[in-house]
Structures are given as C-alpha cells and as structure tokens.
Amino acid sequence: MPEYLTPGVYVEETSFRSRSIEGVATSTFGMAGLTRYGPVPYFLTPPGWTTPLVMVPSPQLVTSFTEFERAFGSLGDVGASSLADRRNYLAYAARAFFANGGRRLYVSRVFPFANDANGVPTLASNFAQVPVGNPAIGAFRSRWPGEAANEFAIGISFQRSKNILVPGANGAPAVLKGVQPGAAVETFANAGAIPKGSGPVVPTSASVAIVGRAADDSLGIIDAGGNVVAPGAGAVTHLTVTVNVRWGSRRLDSYPGLELGSDHPRSIANVLQAVDPADDLSLVWFDTGSRPPATLAVGPFVDGLKTLAAVDWTFMTGATESTAVAPADIEGDASDPDDPKRAARGLGALAEQEDIAIVAVPDAVRFALTDQIDMTNALITHCEKPRAYRIGIVDPPKDSSISEVRSFRSQFDSEYAALYYPWMDIVDPTAKPDPGAPQPLIQLPPSGFAAGIYARSDIDRGVHKAPANEVVRGIVGFKQNVTFDRQSVLNPEGINALRFFEGRANRVWGARTMSSDPEWKYVNVRRLFLFLEHSIERSTQWAVFEPNNERLWASIRQSVEDFLVTVWRTGALMGTKPEEAFFVRCDRTTMTQNDLDNGRMICLIGVAPTYPAEFVIFRIGQWTADSQQS
Structure with a gap:
C-alpha cells in the first residue's frame, strides 16, 4: 500500500482490465547436425596462452539461406572421410525449409573432436x-x-x-x-x-x-x-x-x-x-x-x-575434419552449471532455446538402421521433455520400401513426432551439367521440406490448420510413387504420405502423429495444445507468489477466457459460441484446502479443438423426378 504521510492530492494509476495472454510463435525450427563450418562449443589453449580459450556459442539463429551460408557454409560435403555418406543433409534441409516458407531457424552445429589417450579432446x-x-x-x-x-x-x-x-x-x-x-x-x-x-x-x-x-x-x-x-x-x-x-x-x-x-x-x-x-x-x-x-x-x-x-x-592451412559422427554426438548433452567448459551440445543446446516449436535431425539418415532408430528415439525424448513445447519431424530410412517404412514406424509411439514418406528428388544445385545431358538429381529426406510447410501453414492460416494438402516447393518429384491403395496401408499407421497429383503438383497428403492414442492422432491438434500451453504458461508468470485468493482466481479466469475467445474466433476451436468451445474453472471446486496450504493454485481448462476433414464423404443416391419432398 502507498503511504499517505503528508496532506495533499495524490494521483495514482490503476488498471481496470485483465492481463492479456500473448500467443507464442509456432513456426521456429531447430536442427542439430554436421555443417561445413560455423559456431560450435570448444576450448583450447593456443600457443603462448596461459589460460584456455573457451568458446560456448548458443545455437545460431538464421532467417534466410543466405544467412545460413554465411554462418555455416555451403552445400558441400561434411564429416570425416571415413563416413560412408558425406552429404550435407542439414544444409539441404535448411535450404528446403526457407524455400517452403520458413522464416526462423536455429542451428546447433555438431563437431566430434578426436580424443587423446587420456580422453582429452585434441583440437589444435x-x-x-x-x-x-x-x-x-x-x-x-x-x-x-x-x-x-x-x-x-x-x-x-x-x-x-x-x-x-x-x-x-x-x-x-x-x-x-x-x-x-x-x-x-x-x-x-x-x-x-x-x-x-x-x-x-x-x-x-x-x-x-x-x-x-x-x-x-x-x-x-x-x-x-x-x-x-x-x-x-x-x-x-x-x-x-x-x-x-x-x-x-x-x-x-x-x-x-x-x-x-x-x-x-x-x-x-x-x-x-x-x-x-x-x-x-x-x-x-x-x-x-x-x-x-x-x-x-x-x-x-x-x-x-x-x-x-x-x-x-x-x-590458410593445417585444418583437419572431425572424427566420424555418432548418434550420441548429435544427441549431445545439457550444459554443466559447475563447469564452464561443459557447454550444451547437439539437441541439448536446442533445448535451451525456448522459442523453438519444430525440431529435426536430418543427419540421422546417414546412420545404419539401428543407429537411426536410436537417433529418432533421442529426438522424441527431446520433444517429450516437460516444458519443451515442440514436435519432432522424423525422416524414414533412405530407399525404404512400403514394408520397410512400416517396420521403421512400428518402433515408435509418440504424440510429439510425425513421420513423412518418401524421400524427395531435387536438381543437384552444386552440379554443372554438360549441355544436352540430363540434369543430375539427388535424394533428400523430407524433414526440411515438411518443417517449411509447417511454418507456411502457421503463417497463412494458423497452427490449428493441419499442415497437409500443401504443395511441396523446390522438388522434381518423390522417390517412390505413393498411390491411393498404398496410402490406405500407410495412413492408418501414422505415416504421412507425400504424393503427386496430376494437375495439382506434389503435395503433403497426411497430418498424423506417430501416436497410438486417438486423442492425439493429428499433428495440428497436438501443436494447437502445445501453442495454448506454452502461451498460457509464459504469460501468466506474473501470478507466481501473488496472494492465492478469489481475486487472483478471477484474474486468471478472465485472462485465460479472453485469450481462448481470441483463439476461438480464428476457427481453431469448435462451437458456435465460446461456451461450446471451452471452459475455464479456477475456484474452490478445483482446489482443496490442502492445495491452498501447499501454495498450489489450480486452473482447469477444457477446449474443443477442430479436427481436420481427413475423409470428405458425399453420399449420392437415385431420386425420381416425380417424388415429393416434405
């Protein structure tokens, strides 16, 4: 309370409206993997120095592929010469992401240093x-x-x-x-x-x-x-x-x-x-x-x-490449608060960027099948962590048949990941073909393209719109032709098909997660709830340590209701009026005296999301001309 100690006129400002909740960004993409060059955590002691040079950069944010090239280099080969596949999958995925409508990308570069006999990295x-x-x-x-x-x-x-x-x-x-x-x-x-x-x-x-x-x-x-x-x-x-x-x-x-x-x-x-x-x-x-x-x-x-x-x-001379990369290098680890030399790496570094909503690891496809499964599990674990608020895009193994991709999909069950099939064919941007010769093509996994479509759909329509029935830009075609009958096998198992339609180009023709739970079957429903949860969590931090009483409960209810009304008006929720779209409860019915004694304020929120019209059915029957309609 202000103090009134001297007689006089006091003018005070006060607010008569509830605190607003601002929606978080949903189209920011994050990737971890190999690049040609760029920021990566390390520490070394250059000649003549008495203390080590400690480099602990955060994942780099880029907003265009030109900016990506400036920070991380071109599309040239990456990794040690011992790698069987040295294609720069992360750079191609970044290029595809921006070509398909993406705007913000965080990159966590991975560089596995060699170690000496004592396990100390040999960096020089x-x-x-x-x-x-x-x-x-x-x-x-x-x-x-x-x-x-x-x-x-x-x-x-x-x-x-x-x-x-x-x-x-x-x-x-x-x-x-x-x-x-x-x-x-x-x-x-x-x-x-x-x-x-x-x-x-x-x-x-x-x-x-x-x-x-x-x-x-x-x-x-x-x-x-x-x-x-x-x-x-x-x-x-x-x-x-x-x-x-x-x-x-x-x-x-x-x-x-x-x-x-x-x-x-x-x-x-x-x-x-x-x-x-x-x-x-x-x-x-x-x-x-x-x-x-x-x-x-x-x-x-x-x-x-x-x-x-x-x-x-x-x-310049003397630089050598890293050792062969392993899934553990890309998975990385979190930073050590007690050791400044132990910076966050790989996916662990992306975990520290709160605004990332979509994650992928295109480099997983360069590994053997068992290692790719391990890498995919690490990606899913990363997305399922509390307060992560993100979804992972999974790539299938290279040259997978229908049976092989089904077998790969059967290894996972998560509402926080989505799998797209098959791979893409694009014109090789690094090749200089001979005149009259066919243009050289290369195969790429779909995660970068899918992430760009997620971002484009979010910007054009909103996160509630399923990122499907959208054109895939910048490709020649798909490596395998997924027909109607083939998709009838893939779709029920949560494998999102990429298909070519005559006169309608190449399109994403699926929007399902890798979950067996029907409540979280669709990508847009999962991402809508991530958006709601993250927005409410970030914008209600002011309530922490406020007096836990009816005044606080009413303020929280009003803030959440105002936010959900705005979301409902965008078409993200069902119902012809707000009462049919959501409810917000924060009162004595949601909290016991034990909750109050332990400092817990509990707000119960229910929303009715819109599901995609995955099956559009027209029923047509014969009707005689002399029939009378009542």
Missing part, C-alpha cells in the same frame, strides 16, 4: 592458420574447426594518410592530430619524402612506430625503450591496414582501417578477436600469443604483414 589440428612473420610473432587462425578453413585466404593491404604532424603553438613541439594511442605512424624527413602515386603502400618497418600517451597527457611516439617521446621535426603519416578474408567465390569479408597497436580499440587483435569480435560471424581471428592481446614488436609485425601484402592471397 582442427584449425587452420596463417603465421605473420618469420619466425611467427602472431597468426591468423580460423575461429571454428573443420577442414573448410583450408579454403580461407587472407589478403593484406596498407593505407597511408597525409601528414598529421602540425607545429605547436608559440614555439612548442609539434603535435599529432587525428590519432589516438595504439595507432601506427610512419615518420619521414619532410612532407616531400612521403611517397606519392596510386600504387600499393609499402611501409619501411624501421620508420614505423606506435602512438602513446605521455605523463603530461600529450601524444608521442613510443621509442625502442618504451618511452613516449615527442614526434620531432619532419612529417608523420597515419598507417592503417585492411584485412580481407575470402572464402572461395561466395564470400568476401573486408575489415578496413585496422590499427597495429593492441591498445587501440580498432587494432587487428581487438576487431578480429576470437570470443567477441565486431563481426559475430567472422571466419578468422588474430592471435597475438596471449589474452589480452600482447604488444607486438612493431618492426617485425610490419615486416610480417608486408610479406602477406606482397601476394594477392595467402591460403
């Missing part, structure tokens, strides 16, 4: 580098592991400003302008000695120094003894470096105007640092041999950069 060989100087006084290193880093190339160029040395006032020593401590400057006998022309800048390392701040707060040049001295007479130019990083012909990152002194906020070591760089998706980082960045000997550092600048591009 998984990273590429380009040394600077001979002997090396620093190095450009790949930020993330994988042999794709051997395709990165470093390009260096210098830039030189005009004379920045100006005379001091009243006979005082000359001063530097436009620079701050950590900047590199190049000294000349006079302004006429500054090289002219449009050719590449080639500094003389002996004439390059770093700017420092003297005790009297004036700027000077750091001499060989580490003292800050006045710049003296002559001319001084500001020397900066541009670092270009190229990945094939698809990506070029440019970092212009970088400084050489580690004290400068735009130094190479600060802008291109490993843990928190200016560019979150930078490909490389610059290692000075310590953290924080060491003060490099300016002359040798300039000589090392000049060597790289003498050629157009210098490719």
Whole structure:
C-alpha cells in the first residue's frame, strides 16, 4: 500500500482490465547436425596462452539461406572421410525449409573432436592458420574447426594518410592530430619524402612506430625503450591496414582501417578477436600469443604483414575434419552449471532455446538402421521433455520400401513426432551439367521440406490448420510413387504420405502423429495444445507468489477466457459460441484446502479443438423426378 504521510492530492494509476495472454510463435525450427563450418562449443589453449580459450556459442539463429551460408557454409560435403555418406543433409534441409516458407531457424552445429589417450579432446589440428612473420610473432587462425578453413585466404593491404604532424603553438613541439594511442605512424624527413602515386603502400618497418600517451597527457611516439617521446621535426603519416578474408567465390569479408597497436580499440587483435569480435560471424581471428592481446614488436609485425601484402592471397592451412559422427554426438548433452567448459551440445543446446516449436535431425539418415532408430528415439525424448513445447519431424530410412517404412514406424509411439514418406528428388544445385545431358538429381529426406510447410501453414492460416494438402516447393518429384491403395496401408499407421497429383503438383497428403492414442492422432491438434500451453504458461508468470485468493482466481479466469475467445474466433476451436468451445474453472471446486496450504493454485481448462476433414464423404443416391419432398 502507498503511504499517505503528508496532506495533499495524490494521483495514482490503476488498471481496470485483465492481463492479456500473448500467443507464442509456432513456426521456429531447430536442427542439430554436421555443417561445413560455423559456431560450435570448444576450448583450447593456443600457443603462448596461459589460460584456455573457451568458446560456448548458443545455437545460431538464421532467417534466410543466405544467412545460413554465411554462418555455416555451403552445400558441400561434411564429416570425416571415413563416413560412408558425406552429404550435407542439414544444409539441404535448411535450404528446403526457407524455400517452403520458413522464416526462423536455429542451428546447433555438431563437431566430434578426436580424443587423446587420456580422453582429452585434441583440437589444435582442427584449425587452420596463417603465421605473420618469420619466425611467427602472431597468426591468423580460423575461429571454428573443420577442414573448410583450408579454403580461407587472407589478403593484406596498407593505407597511408597525409601528414598529421602540425607545429605547436608559440614555439612548442609539434603535435599529432587525428590519432589516438595504439595507432601506427610512419615518420619521414619532410612532407616531400612521403611517397606519392596510386600504387600499393609499402611501409619501411624501421620508420614505423606506435602512438602513446605521455605523463603530461600529450601524444608521442613510443621509442625502442618504451618511452613516449615527442614526434620531432619532419612529417608523420597515419598507417592503417585492411584485412580481407575470402572464402572461395561466395564470400568476401573486408575489415578496413585496422590499427597495429593492441591498445587501440580498432587494432587487428581487438576487431578480429576470437570470443567477441565486431563481426559475430567472422571466419578468422588474430592471435597475438596471449589474452589480452600482447604488444607486438612493431618492426617485425610490419615486416610480417608486408610479406602477406606482397601476394594477392595467402591460403590458410593445417585444418583437419572431425572424427566420424555418432548418434550420441548429435544427441549431445545439457550444459554443466559447475563447469564452464561443459557447454550444451547437439539437441541439448536446442533445448535451451525456448522459442523453438519444430525440431529435426536430418543427419540421422546417414546412420545404419539401428543407429537411426536410436537417433529418432533421442529426438522424441527431446520433444517429450516437460516444458519443451515442440514436435519432432522424423525422416524414414533412405530407399525404404512400403514394408520397410512400416517396420521403421512400428518402433515408435509418440504424440510429439510425425513421420513423412518418401524421400524427395531435387536438381543437384552444386552440379554443372554438360549441355544436352540430363540434369543430375539427388535424394533428400523430407524433414526440411515438411518443417517449411509447417511454418507456411502457421503463417497463412494458423497452427490449428493441419499442415497437409500443401504443395511441396523446390522438388522434381518423390522417390517412390505413393498411390491411393498404398496410402490406405500407410495412413492408418501414422505415416504421412507425400504424393503427386496430376494437375495439382506434389503435395503433403497426411497430418498424423506417430501416436497410438486417438486423442492425439493429428499433428495440428497436438501443436494447437502445445501453442495454448506454452502461451498460457509464459504469460501468466506474473501470478507466481501473488496472494492465492478469489481475486487472483478471477484474474486468471478472465485472462485465460479472453485469450481462448481470441483463439476461438480464428476457427481453431469448435462451437458456435465460446461456451461450446471451452471452459475455464479456477475456484474452490478445483482446489482443496490442502492445495491452498501447499501454495498450489489450480486452473482447469477444457477446449474443443477442430479436427481436420481427413475423409470428405458425399453420399449420392437415385431420386425420381416425380417424388415429393416434405
């Protein structure tokens, strides 16, 4: 209660309406698996460092396939050479997801590091580098592991400003302008000695120094003894470096105007640092041999950069790929709160992202059948965890016949997963066919396509609409032809068929979960309840620790009823009026005195969902023309 201690007029704001419940997003997709490059948790101790470099990135959110390629690379092969199937299933699934209407995707990259005899990951060989100087006084290193880093190339160029040395006032020593401590400057006998022309800048390392701040707060040049001295007479130019990083012909990152002194906020070591760089998706980082960045000997550092600048591009070398991936790697584990080096990995990392509503693991199809079953069980377990609020999309084994996919489906029973069959044929986007030759095709599992259709249906109609009778975009056809008679075998067993219809294109022709419980037979019913549960749970957190009395109960009832009325108006619930669509009870009939004594407030909610018109039946009979209708 406010205090009224001084006589006067008090104006107070109050609310006369119930707290609203906001519906959560239902179309955010999450995947865990192999990619060519990109963020993955690891820790290592680079040469010269006394503490390990700890990298614990969260799953990366991307909103387009272009953004996915920038973060995780292209569609090229992934994994160790020992893998029988190195196709980049996760990248193709991401491409299919965005092509079919998806908008938000979280990716948890998996990279199984090799271990030494003591079980400690051996990481150094998984990273590429380009040394600077001979002997090396620093190095450009790949930020993330994988042999794709051997395709990165470093390009260096210098830039030189005009004379920045100006005379001091009243006979005082000359001063530097436009620079701050950590900047590199190049000294000349006079302004006429500054090289002219449009050719590449080639500094003389002996004439390059770093700017420092003297005790009297004036700027000077750091001499060989580490003292800050006045710049003296002559001319001084500001020397900066541009670092270009190229990945094939698809990506070029440019970092212009970088400084050489580690004290400068735009130094190479600060802008291109490993843990928190200016560019979150930078490909490389610059290692000075310590953290924080060491003060490099300016002359040798300039000589090392000049060597790289003498050629157009210098490719990074030394990176190797991971060991063979296993289902346990993709399943991952949760983070350890007592050990910062034990970050969440694989599906365990996706569990920490609350806004994910759809999950898949396309890499499961590269395993043998028993391992694929284990991976599918891990996916289902992930979705069935309390407060997960998500559904999994399961891929069938490659080249499955009707009997084989039925046998595969029989291994599972879950209302939190859906299986789609068969695989897709698409034109290989990485191939360059000969003129006149048939376009090369590749086979892909359906999970990425199905997830995109889920998202498209949610955005266009709502989560209550079954994600079926929707066109599959970006494919040539299906690997197996599912006919009417074949689907009559698959559909009762909860296998969603993908079918071609003459004149109506390729469509998803099923919306069933992998559950034997008829109450949760349909995907849209399961997802509608996940949407309702998650929305109510997230928007009623304010009620925790409120006085558990009639006032709170009435407020909760009003909030939930207002939300369900809105849902009913979208067509998600049955009934011609709200009373037929749902009920909300939160009073003495839902709670005992024992509940109240133990701090429990119980609200009972019942909703009548709409089921899809899976079987549209028209009954037609003969009727004589002279018959009279009553």
